[in-house]
Amino acid sequence: MRVLLVHGTGVRQKRFDATFDLVARSLRGHLPDADLVPCYWGGDFGVTVTGGLKSVPADQVTRGVLDDVPVAGPLEQEVALWSLLLADPLCELRVLAAASGSEDYGMPGVRSPGEAVARRLTDLAAHRPETGELRALLDSLGIAGHYGPVLRRIAGATEFAEACAHARDPVDAREVVAAVARAVTAGLLSAAKEEAVCTGAERDRLADLFSGLLGGTARAPGGRATAVLGTLALRILTQPALNHWRGPITGGSAPALGDILRYQARGGPLRDHLEGVLRSGTGPTVLIGHSLGGIALVDLLAMAAARQAPLPGVRLLVTVGSQAPFLHECGALTGLRPGAGLPPGFPDWLNIYDRQDLLAFRAQPVFPGDKRVTDHEVTSRQPFPLSHGAYWKLEALYQRIAEALPASGRPGPGAAE
Template sequence: MVSIVLVHGTGVRGAAYDGLVAQVTANLAGRVPELRVVRCPWGDAHGARLNAGGRSLPAEARPGSSPAPEEDAAEVSGWAVLEADPYAELRLLARDARTRGYTPTARTAVARTRAEVTALDGAALAGLLGAHGWEPADLDAARQVALDGLDLLPDEAAVDPEELRRAAARLLAAATVAHADTRWGPGGSPADGDALDALVAALLAHWGAPGGELGVVSTLTKPLWLPLARGFEHTASAVLRGNRLKQTTAGTPVIGDILRYQVRGEEVRAAVAAAVHSVPGPVVVLAHSLGGVASVDLLASQDLRDKVTALVTVGSQAPFFYELDALWSTRYGTPLPPTFPAWWNAFDPRDPLAYVGEDVFGADRVTDVRFHTRRPLLRAHSAYWGHRPFYAWLAGTVL
């Protein structure tokens, strides 16, 4: 009799675990005749949940809350569009110009704006830039981005001169933030909407064109720009904000399990240990994702050589946690104890949540086994369970 303790990963509850047990059992039945799959559904008792029903969310994010005013939504989403594509508004201006044709009298608008952007010196606005966490070099880098964007408009494009100036100023502001983000790191530069408005106003004043509409949704392009802004807001920000409780509830078992394990991990490890001791004879621990982290922690902190003959982790983050020095049982640089069982670590290079262990733990302590499930990104993270070569390897090498 071969016993496998099946330890699931994040987000698995109830029927999902039952389905996983059935799938593993069915795929190994013909390969391992005398097989016992030992259940360890730790998520039901020790997984994360919104214990207060989501009361930690702002009131505006709960069902029945009032959406943000339309003008605010359009402005915020407009900046989001420029962040994703700094040329978005110039593309709309170019499209609008094509519908109206080209006129010789309009030549000066594009040429003048191009000259003003070319002559722009970040040092002239150093005080304003510094107050918002930016540097003159950020604006100087944004200048080239703006010049590239202006190339979308031929010199004879029939555009309103002041409208083009405002669009160029907003492009420069968005590109300045983007360049500053590379210095500030993943969190980005600490600038709010008022800072962006101030930079746009300062640029217009620097060009001798103070005043005017400084919002992202400008007068002439509003018929074209507003549907784009509304569309972006509806499909991204508004959806997340208006359904934040639903989204949080859906995401809690996945993200929450990881967070909860970091502070309540002893409960999950105890559940794995109980499953290991629940059957007679030796067992193989087969653990997916966060379940692999918990299993590594358990076997590194307890001597279970008499019970556990092998550990198989699948799409696990244990090597990543170890490299971060975030593995509960073992500080980075400390080797696994001699009591640790034979360990195989299955991974698919396309699985963004899978990590390899040989180069961090040592090839003498863990063996990485590569699989190609032919599934993209997060689909690959669970595709091991439907991958017949995985079961052929598991039965032939480990079991």
């Protein structure tokens, strides 16, 4: 029995050779008579970027992957801090509450500046503005509907109460006001998610308006919390890192992303190549396709079956970490029209997936009732993207392929003779 191994996106000769050797050794323990046939296509049908990536902004391209991260400018610092605030609107208040300690030297019967801030936020939360600049800005940003819930949630937060309780002088109160204004602004934008359409200037104006209503006079400069969180944000958040590594990231991902885009636009030559390799031998055949290789095989088999000319000898299709089911749900699978089922003559299909692999999808729910389609879940116990390439070291993969094969000499349901 022949077993054709079709690799996925971004794979080139050296990596394919190593994978082929690994699969051959592992498969031999379950199918000792199998003849594993390489089906390498990356060299002729994959993308090769020559002359550099001219489309990437020039100042992002020249940094190497081992360079130190440069000192961030004001824009990078601002983006990093707001990224952290959008993920956790209370983070600045949490730092202020922790940094202030537990001392309380307030005068009995005298409301402290921090307590005044707390009272103002409670009053703001109770009454959404009906007119004025704040209401107009809330409406224009698409966040007015979240006003009450967000302000009440922040007003009731332990972090807010503790930060206000420790603000015993005007300087501390100004810092709390600035942090609360940013927390409310970030909370509103975070609650609205993609419904919010907001520029940095509008975001800053919104924070200024809340600052004024809370007793501040203008946007306060960064204080203790900003100093702590700004540095942390630059180190752990995605956007500053992406800005710095855009050239290397794009250059490194060009083969993987480019292979997908090229196949979607001009997949015919690759499918012709796969069919040529398949027809070059005889006898029962198992097709194993990883990632984009699985997409191409599903397209090839579906298109051949639709022409009522199924490819000869195909006993089983195995897709590993495949996006074919997802593409079909989106109406973007070349071999099947949107919403169509698998045509007569399409072989048995075993779809292997790992739920930690973000590029792996289930096929059975997409083709309900089709007994030719079987999903099988495995796990490498690795996060993505390592999970996408770890299938080949899982004994469960080869065991399940062996179990899926029909008895020797009998074609499986729907397989071409």
